[in-house]
Amino acid sequence: MNNVSLAVQFFLQIAVILLACRVVGTIAARLGQPQVVAEMITGVLLGPSLFGLLAPEWQQWLFPWDKTQKLRDTSCYLFPASQLGLALYMFIVGMEFRMDIVAKRLKSSVAVSIAGMVTPFLLGAGLAWVLYHHTELFPKKTSQMEAMLFLGASMCITAFPMLARIIHFKGLAGTTMGTVAIGAGAIDDATAWILLAVVLASFDQNISHALYNIGGAIGFVTFSLVLIRPLLARFSSLLIQDEKLTDAGLVIGIALMSLGAWFTDLIGLHAVFGAFIMGASMPRGVMVRDLCARIQPLAVALLLPLFFTYSGLNTKIGLLNTWYLWGMCLAVLAAAVLGKWLACTLAARATGISGREAMGIGILMNARGLMELIIINIGLQRGIISEGLFATLVIMAVVTTLMASPIFERLVGSGTYKPEPEGGVEKDAQLGY
Secondary structure: HHHHHHHHHHHHHHHHHHHHHHHHHHHHHHOOOHHHHHHOOOOOOOOOOOOOOOOOOHHHHOHHHHHHOOOOOHHHHHHHHHHHHHHHHHHHHHHHHHHHHHHHHHHHHHHHHHHHHHHHHHHHHHHHHHHHHOOOOOOOOOOOOHHHHHHHHHHHOOOOOHHHHHHHOOOOOOHHHHHHHHHHHHHHHHHHHHHHHHHHHHHOOOOHHHHHHHHHHHHHHHHHHHHHHHHHHHHHHHHHEOOOOOOOHHHHHHHHHHHHHHHHHHOOOOHHHHHHHHHHHOOOOHEEEEHHHHHHHHHHHHHHHHHHHHHHOOOHHHHOOOOHHHHHHHHHHHHHHHHOOOOOOHHHHOOOHHHEEEHHHHHHHHHOOOHHHHHHHHHHHHOOOOOOHHHHHHHHHHHHHHHHHHHHHOOOOOOOOOOOOOOOEEEEEEEOO
8 A cells, every 4th residue: 555545544544443432432431431441342343353253354444454564554554653642641641640649548558559469460470370381372482481470460450540530530539449549559550560661671581681671761760850850840931821831842742752752662661661751750730731731632532542443453352262262361350350359458458448448449449441451562562472362351451441430339339438638639630541
């Protein structure tokens, strides 16, 4: 396909993707589910798992795909567009990240976080050992240790921004339940990204390369938070007029995000790391407020649905074609649910939180959402996991996200919990993912 043909195809795909997401979103809203769940499901429906199964010729015509990547097809533009969406999204997540939430209920947040990391990590690592030796769900070039670390990290993840959005909509901001859950979710995700960085750094089985990657990451974080953040804070007034961010300020923010994403990709990690750290480096106040307000609509409404579709085009549930593999899929789902829900509930209860609130924290922590899809897409791109395991983990991400809101309402309920006397969280999240 030439450039003009690719552009024509891309515009049609955008229209189909966005309209399909909204149709499924309308149905999901009636069932009490957020838009992100609809987009996750739509991505799978547009791929080979349903559309390609029912109308393979139409699906191939709409989303031409060459696995060998020798021809110019959908992946030529959908992949970079989806990566831009992820980078912008993680940039916003970094700007929304607040350590004061973690500090407010530090003891309970740390206890819930540790339980919500250690238990699912051990279960995931154990499952990885079984899958590594008894299935072909991990490619041969993936070592046993890498397989165990990767699946363990995948089990650890919590959909931190989506968690914050659920807390906001359910009126839990500033409550014990909301504060502990958001603090523990932030710690969990940070740890899961560190584990993923270790896996990516060691995947080439080159110690010097791994040290280069990890050293580069540490240097980048230090440079961003120690040098860039103070400089931006000092000169941010030059980018603000009449309490509004100027166009120059917007350009500088996006340029810094792009440079951060470029650098962490260059050193062998992933663009999302650099984008997140650059977001955390932005001066709080007008600059962060206006950057989020101006970037978020495009990133969330347009670019993230492209990422879900790209994930869906890589999801082939039909590869789970034996009862044994479906049994493994159920085992992964059970380990994910029990590892998070049960462990976090017991940890919260052990730190003096009431039984119902502890149950609510466990349910909220169990949602994986978009963060899970980001991690497993990285694993698939780098060849750490196979398409079959990717499909298994997509199912786990969708199901655990689907579970969160309805189970919370049935077992815990919302609207009856009051903020703590000292005040709650001023702004949990704007993202809804």
